[in-house]
Amino acid sequence: MVTVQESEYWRWPESIWVDESKNWQDAEVISCGIDLGSVSTQAVVMLDGELYAYANMRTGTSSAASAEKAVNAMLEKIGDMKRDDIHYIVGTGYGRVSIPFAQKTITEIACHGRGAVYVYGDKVRTVLDMGGQDLKAIKVDSRGKVINFLMNDKCAAGTGRGIEVVCDLLSIPITEAGQLSLQVDEEPEPVSTTCVVFAKSEILGLIRKGWGKERILAAFFNAVASRVVELLERVGVEPEFAITGGISKNIGVVKRIEDKLGLKALEPKYDPQLAGAIGAALFGRALYIKSKK
Amino acid sequence: MGKNVDDLAQLKQFKEWFDNRHEYAKKWKKKTGGKVVGYYCTYVPEEILYAAGVLPVRILGSHEPESITRPYLHDMYCPFCHDTLAQGLEGRYDYLDGVTLAQSCLHMRQSYFSFVDRVPNIEWDYYLPFPHGVTNPYAADFAKHEFENFKAAVEDWLGVTITDRDLDRAIEVYNKNRELMTKVFEMRKADNPPITGLHAMYMVVSSQVVDKAEHNEVLEGFVEELQDVENDREIGTRLMLIGSEDYDKELFELIEYGMNYPATFVFEENCTGARYFWGLVENGDDRLMALAKRYVYRVPCPAKDWARGDFFGRRRFQFIEEVIKDYNVDAVIIAQMKFCDPHELDIPALREMLDNMGVTHLHLELDLTQPVGQFRTRVEAMIEAMGEEDLFI
Numbered sequence: 001m002v003t004v005q006e007s008e009y010w011r012w013p014e015s016i017w018v019d020e021s022k023n024w025q026d027a028e029v030i031s032c033g034i035d036l037g038s039v040s041t042q043a044v045v046m047l048d049g050e051l052y053a054y055a056n057m058r059t060g061t062s063s064a065a066s067a068e069k070a071v072n073a074m075l076e077k078i079g080d081m082k083r084d085d086i087h088y089i090v091g092t093g094y095g096r097v098s099i100p101f102a103q104k105t106i107t108e109i110a111c112h113g114r115g116a117v118y119v120y121g122d123k124v125r126t127v128l129d130m131g132g133q134d135l136k137a138i139k140v141d142s143r144g145k146v147i148n149f150l151m152n153d154k155c156a157a158g159t160g161r162g163i164e165v166v167c168d169l170l171s172i173p174i175t176e177a178g179q180l181s182l183q184v185d186e187e188p189e190p191v192s193t194t195c196v197v198f199a200k201s202e203i204l205g206l207i208r209k210g211w212g213k214e215r216i217l218a219a220f221f222n223a224v225a226s227r228v229v230e231l232l233e234r235v236g237v238e239p240e241f242a243i244t245g246g247i248s249k250n251i252g253v254v255k256r257i258e259d260k261l262g263l264k265a266l267e268p269k270y271d272p273q274l275a276g277a278i279g280a281a282l283f284g285r286a287l288y289i290k291s292k293k
Numbered sequence: 294m295g296k297n298v299d300d301l302a303q304l305k306q307f308k309e310w311f312d313n314r315h316e317y318a319k320k321w322k323k324k325t326g327g328k329v330v331g332y333y334c335t336y337v338p339e340e341i342l343y344a345a346g347v348l349p350v351r352i353l354g355s356h357e358p359e360s361i362t363r364p365y366l367h368d369m370y371c372p373f374c375h376d377t378l379a380q381g382l383e384g385r386y387d388y389l390d391g392v393t394l395a396q397s398c399l400h401m402r403q404s405y406f407s408f409v410d411r412v413p414n415i416e417w418d419y420y421l422p423f424p425h426g427v428t429n430p431y432a433a434d435f436a437k438h439e440f441e442n443f444k445a446a447v448e449d450w451l452g453v454t455i456t457d458r459d460l461d462r463a464i465e466v467y468n469k470n471r472e473l474m475t476k477v478f479e480m481r482k483a484d485n486p487p488i489t490g491l492h493a494m495y496m497v498v499s500s501q502v503v504d505k506a507e508h509n510e511v512l513e514g515f516v517e518e519l520q521d522v523e524n525d526r527e528i529g530t531r532l533m534l535i536g537s538e539d540y541d542k543e544l545f546e547l548i549e550y551g552m553n554y555p556a557t558f559v560f561e562e563n564c565t566g567a568r569y570f571w572g573l574v575e576n577g578d579d580r581l582m583a584l585a586k587r588y589v590y591r592v593p594c595p596a597k598d599w600a601r602g603d604f605f606g607r608r609r610f611q612f613i614e615e616v617i618k619d620y621n622v623d624a625v626i627i628a629q630m631k632f633c634d635p636h637e638l639d640i641p642a643l644r645e646m647l648d649n650m651g652v653t654h655l656h657l658e659l660d661l662t663q664p665v666g667q668f669r670t671r672v673e674a675m676i677e678a679m680g681e682e683d684l685f686i
Contacts, residue, residue: 094666105553109674114685134667143685146678151671286684 010164011058012040012174012246015271016077018053024081027052029288032086033280034067034102035111036095039132039160040246042277043070045078045086049285051118053078054274059132063098067091071101088284088291092276094134106283108276109136109149112244115279117144120266125238128228128257129276130247132160135228137235144279150235160246162196163253166220169203170213181217181252188215190223199223217252225256232261242266244275295523298488303515307492310499310508311540317503318350319388328390328417328451333377333405335501335564336395336423336594338584340467340574341444343505344459345451351501352377352386352408356541356662359383365407366400371632372661373538374404381412391417391450393443395588396425398596398635417450419443427589427597428608436585444581460580470505471570473512478567480519481559482620487522490534490558491545498540498565529555530676533622535562535613535643537630537659544628547665547672554676559620562613563628568592571612596635609639610646617652624653624675631660653679 024030027047035042037059044054055074059066075081083101091102092111099105108129116127122142129136135152152159167174188211191202199220206216224247241263247253249272258264270278298304310317318329330342331352339349354376361382362375380386392415394405402420409418422439424432444455474497480487488496496515500508532548539561549557561567574587590608598609616622625647629636640656647654655675657668 094670107670107674107677109670110677110681145682145685146674149671149674149678151667283684286686289686290683 007171009167009171009173014055014057016055016073018074018077019051022047022050022052024052024078024085029088029285030081030086031281031284031288032071032089033111033277033282033284034071034089034091034093034096034099035108035274035276035280036063036067036091036093036099037108037132037246037276038094038134039164040273041066041070041093041095042274043067043074044274044277044281045074045081046278046281046285049282051270051274051278054271054277056271056273059095063095064100066095067099067101088288090280090284090287092280104284104287106280108134109138109151110146111276111279111283112136113138113140113146113149113279114144114282115275115277116140116242116244117142118278118282119244119268119270119272119275120240120242121269123240124242124266126232126235126241127275128232128241128243128245130159130228130243130245130253132246135159135231137232139235139238148235150231152231162199163224163247163250165196165200166203166217169200170207170216172213172217175249177217178221178250178252178254180214181221182255183214184218187222188219190226191219193223221250221252221256224253225260228253228257229260237261237263239263240266242268242272244272246273248272296518296521298492298519298522298524301515301518301522303511303518304488304492304495306511307495307499307515310503311495314350314353314499314502315385315388318348321348321504322388329388330391330393330417331386331389331408332392333394333401333408334397334594335569336397336588336597337393337421338395338440338443338588340460340463340584341440341447341455342393343466344455344463345447345453347391347447347451348504350389351498352380352392353498353502353540354661355380355385356543358661362407365411366403369632370400370403371537371630372659373630373633374400376661378404378407378411381408386412387414389414391415391419393419393421395421395423397423397594398633400632400634419446424589425597427593432589433582433585436589437579437582440581440585457580460584461576464574464576464580464583466505466509468573468576469509470500470512471573473509473516474500474570476516477512477519478560485524485528486557486559487519487524489526489545489549490532490561491542491549493558493561494540494542494545494565497561497569501565501569526557527555528557530557530679531559531621531623532556533560533562533613533617533620533625534558534566534628535625536628537563537633537636538565539563539628539659540565541659541663543665544659544663544668547663547669548626552669552676553673556672556676559622560616562592562609562616564594567616568594594635595639598639607642610643613643614646614650617650622652624655624679626672627654627656628659629656631658
């Protein structure tokens with residue numbers, strides 16, 4: 001009998017965390033932000049504007065169920081908090097309109113801007129949000145208020161979904177791909193397109209030519225970085241510069257963007273994939289306080 | 294208690310004409326026995342056709358995916374060209390007797406020639422040269438000369454003579470239509486405009502596909518009824534739409550009716566909006582010169598306004614600047630048809646002008662169908678960036 005071992009190389013680890021040192025019952029305002037993205041969903045709870053707990057899960061086929069799943073997982077980890085204990089819930093991300101229990105929705109552009117200041121500090125002026133199917137270049141002020149932004153058009157080339165596909169094609173776990181792509185003696189030319197479909201064909205050609213996986217990844221991430229830098233330059237890059245969203249965890253992409261810009265990205269104080277949900281929760285706190293005035 | 298604009302019979306009529314434009318033309322033809330000519334681009338002097346008893350209808354697309362135009366049009370020609378040609382190839386314009394184009398851009402010209410060659414029911418076609426540089430002092434003379442040839446070709450085809458009286462009658466009908474639509478647009482300067490951009494689109498685009506005299510009758514009632522309209526919608530951000538032709542109701546429905554924040558278009562500077570009807574024909578002894586001046590001096594399409602602005606300056610930009618002030622515009626949506634080179638060339642200068650005026654703006658690239666989710670995020674993010682100061686605590 002033949003056994004087929006299947007591995008999901010694209011699968012990134014889901015995570016749930018709670019700050020055990022804090023007691024949520026002491027908080028005056030408990031706010032929650034849910035960033036329902038095309039690929040991943042983050043839910044965070046903030047106590048008086050400070051991060052207390054989060055869940056980072058994969059988005060499923062139902063937006064409402066994905067939001068519910070992330071919030072429930074987080075509440076379960078907290079233990080004694082119920083959804084009713086939360087004063088204000090703000091939804092953001094591509095699926096924000098489909099979160100039935102959110103009191104308000106705010107765009108992920110505003111939320112990533114606001115969240116980036118929390119994650120990176122108030123010096124950040126340019127935020128690059130690299131998500132599952134969107135790239136957004138956002139200019140913010142010291143409060144994280146959006147001054148200007150640009151978003152990629154319909155095409156999701158060079159985004160998280162594309163990286164998942166390439167990792168699957170090369171049988172490389174997605175969490176290792178960034179580091180692996182840096183193990184090349186010389187940076188190869190970028191693949192000629194970041195379009196997932198065309199890049200896949202081109203990569204198959206490179207495999208047949210005998211290219212190693214590291215080199216292929218380097219060529220692909222080089223192309224992704226070029227596309228991102230083009231978007232950033234259109235909006236105008238001002239230091240300090242920070243990256244949010246799932247791809248911010250891919251050192252292979254981040255390093256190449258830094259090299260092309262000649263700028264070092266800021267070091268995050270918290271998981272930068274949470275920036276959108278954190279921004280939403282901070283807006284939630286403000287909205288709650290406003291409603292009580 | 295004021296009336297709700299959506300309940301007005303006139304508005305329902307505009308929408309009905311817009312939705313069922315092909316059926317209207319077929320019925321008109323049956324009723325009158327007259328000829329119907331489809332036109333590409335709003336630089337065609339419809340009055341000459343109308344004076345000869347012809348019904349001019351603008352050729353429009355359907356915003357449905359298609360895959361039959363690729364043998365005739367390059368992929369990187371604009372979606373409007375593909376969409377319009379597709380309608381012809383699919384037989385939706387099977388009632389047209391003729392088709393004409395006033396030269397505007399190369400994409401449109403290619404679509405037009407393919408339409409002429411591939412749509413079997415076309416018995417008459419006319420490519421009308423029209424000056425590119427409408428800021429050139431000789432542009433009106435050029436246009437007049439071409440209008441003479443156009444008139445002669447129409448007369449020859451139909452075996453009729455278009456008299457000055459015929460032209461006067463046509464000019465009168467068309468001017469009345471322009472005046473009435475301008476009146477409706479003027480009402481949108483109010484703090485609480487009686488109509489939305491979606492309503493305006495139905496009004497203007499329906500006027501492009503039905504008999505203007507009939508449209509005028511309905512319009513007259515509409516202007517009157519609008520005095521009593523009381524809107525219960527929140528106006529929110531006052532938006533101006535600038536760009537390519539835009540008759541995709543999905544876009545208006547999204548921005549004006551489907552967002553998290555209230556927003557209302559108060560002006561559309563495009564050829565399915567003000568650029569179509571703004572500016573009257575100042576009739577005089579020389580009818581064709583009067584027509585030529587109207588079409589040359591109207592608010593120009595970017596395809597025509599590119600020449601050195603040493604005669605009149607960039608008239609379109611001057612017009613936009615005035616509208617922003619007069620209509621109290623908060624933000625501009627620049628909606629450009631994908632691959633539309635004339636607009637693409639104009640947009641950097643337009644942005645610069647808006648920046649200098651301190652007017653917020655957002656660029657959306659229109660396609661055959663729109664990425665509604667992404668557009669929503671962008672427009673909402675623009676509005677969020679304009680306000681919500683109290684959320685930064």
